[in-house]
Amino acid sequence: MYKILVADDEKNILRIIQFNLEKNGFSVITAEDGKQAYEKIISERPDVAVLDIMMPKLNGFEITEKIREELGNSIKIILLSAKGQKIDKERGISLGADIYLTKPFSPKILISTISELIEKK
Numbered sequence: 071m072y073k074i075l076v077a078d079d080e081k082n083i084l085r086i087i088q089f090n091l092e093k094n095g096f097s098v099i100t101a102e103d104g105k106q107a108y109e110k111i112i113s114e115r116p117d118v119a120v121l122d123i124m125m126p127k128l129n130g131f132e133i134t135e136k137i138r139e140e141l142g143n144s145i146k147i148i149l150l151s152a153k154g155q156k157i158d159k160e161r162g163i164s165l166g167a168d169i170y171l172t173k174p175f176s177p178k179i180l181i182s183t184i185s186e187l188i189e190k191k
Contacts, residue, residue: 072188073114075099077107077133078122078150083173087120090177096184104128111137116145118184123151123158131165138166146187150175 074096078084081102088098099114101107105127111119119137123130130149137145147169149162154172162170169183 071095071097072118072184073097073099073116074184075101075107075110075114075116075119077101077104077120077125077130079103079125080122083122086177087180090181091184094181104130104133108133108136111145112140115141118146118148118187120148120150120180120184123149123153123162130167131161134162134165134167146184146190148180148183148187 074091076084076087076098079102084100088100091098099110099116101110104125107121108128121130121133134147134149137147147167149167149170150173151158152173159170168187171180
């Protein structure tokens, strides 16, 4: 079973994503802020990390940069944001994110994106 970490400070979004991923056979670890997400990524080593950009303590960009420096490309990273500007997408990808999804998004899109990333692993 593939392990997915989902980090978002909006509890409703976190629950919706968790429900849909578990329904599709993934093991889900959740975090409600960036520091917690980073610590769980280091200790749990998920296959994929789904990170909201705007979170307290550490943002998604900062986590992505730290993970790439410390763990290389061993964990696939999807950044989520309500910010759809090209500059934000470019920054996320340049820091090492594999995918940048703009909110709102369909759970089906997220699940298929995660499945594609896992297949490439």
